Amino acid sequence: MPVLTTQVKTDKSVYRKDGETQQRDSNTTAKVQLQSVTKTYTNGCHPLLNANLEIKKGEFLFITGPSGSGKSTLLKLLYGQELPTQGEVIVDGYNVAGLRGDRLSLLRRRIGIVFQDYKLITQRTVAENVTFVLQAQGYTRKEIQRRLQPTLKLVGLLNKADCFPDQLSGGEQQRVSIARAIVGTPPLLLADEPTGNLDPDNSWQVIQILQKLNSFGATVIVTTHDEQLVRRCNHRVVQVRNGQLS
Ligand SMILES: Nc1ncnc2c1ncn2[C@@H]1O[C@H](COP(=O)(O)OP(=O)(O)OP(=O)(O)O)[C@@H](O)[C@H]1O
Ligand SMILES: [Mg+2]
Numbered sequence: 001m002p003v004l005t006t007q008v009k010t011d012k013s014v015y016r017k018d019g020e021t022q023q024r025d026s027n028t029t030a031k032v033q034l035q036s037v038t039k040t041y042t043n044g045c046h047p048l049l050n051a052n053l054e055i056k057k058g059e060f061l062f063i064t065g066p067s068g069s070g071k072s073t074l075l076k077l078l079y080g081q082e083l084p085t086q087g088e089v090i091v092d093g094y095n096v097a098g099l100r101g102d103r104l105s106l107l108r109r110r111i112g113i114v115f116q117d118y119k120l121i122t123q124r125t126v127a128e129n130v131t132f133v134l135q136a137q138g139y140t141r142k143e144i145q146r147r148l149q150p151t152l153k154l155v156g157l158l159n160k161a162d163c164f165p166d167q168l169s170g171g172e173q174q175r176v177s178i179a180r181a182i183v184g185t186p187p188l189l190l191a192d193e194p195t196g197n198l199d200p201d202n203s204w205q206v207i208q209i210l211q212k213l214n215s216f217g218a219t220v221i222v223t224t225h226d227e228q229l230v231r232r233c234n235h236r237v238v239q240v241r242n243g244q245l246s
Helices: 012-024 071-078 101-109 126-136 141-154 170-182 200-215 227-232
Strands: 030-039 048-056 060-064 086-091 111-114 188-192 219-223 236-241
Touching: 030 071, 030 219, 048 071, 048 086, 048 219, 060 071, 060 200, 060 227, 071 086, 071 188, 071 219, 101 111, 111 170, 126 141, 126 170, 141 170, 170 188, 170 200, 188 200, 200 219, 200 227
Parallel strands: 060 219, 060 236, 111 188, 188 219
Antiparallel strands: 030 048, 030 086
16 A cells, blocks of 8 residues: 555645746746756766756656766756856746845745755654744744645655654655655745655655646656656656756
């Protein structure tokens, strides 16, 4: 039996709120653009070479490619953890490299990120890890509670809310990182190998959760090695290979 469930009734009003926000900046249909982007790390490694990509609002996109090809680098460029060496990365109409301080924080508030290495806070419980960002963003306690329960239920972790990360399996930790990324119902979700530690049933459940978010209007970008999973879905696939996106 899969651990995860999508049976829970997701609160669509949460998504509608974001949908309204999206409408305000719907003067462009591109959510993400990479224009002639080259990324060279200080050690000379260059995972992206003059790469171009356009992702439309509301799209669900898989990014595949061999280990070390540059999938995580591509996502890091989108949320500004890495800057392009050349070219422009544009998200929501903003050149990410040009954003600093508060303006970069504001953009990141609109992006949910599932990190490949989870990045959970070890001294905080599952519930605290999931709600930490909402608290930092000034959500009321009532709104946080309204979002927490359905999100934990969605990822099958209601009974682990008070556990600490080191009391969880790898797959459970991965699902906490997914819950944290989706609890704020972001208009853009970046998921770096979100099924990397899950069995096939749970991987499929996670993809269904991401698809559900997508069906409410979020743009979703998922990196994966799982070719079977990609084939099972009918979404656009971009491959990173030799610095190019094809
Ligand atoms: N901070 C860094 N400094 C130097 N080189 C880096 C850095 N981060 C990544 N790299 C190199 O850039 C290349 C792309 O790394 P990246 O993590 O984007 O690959 P990936 O496609 O996500 O791989 P995986 O499937 O294993 O997660 C690799 O050769 C890696 O060694
Ligand atoms: Mg990676």
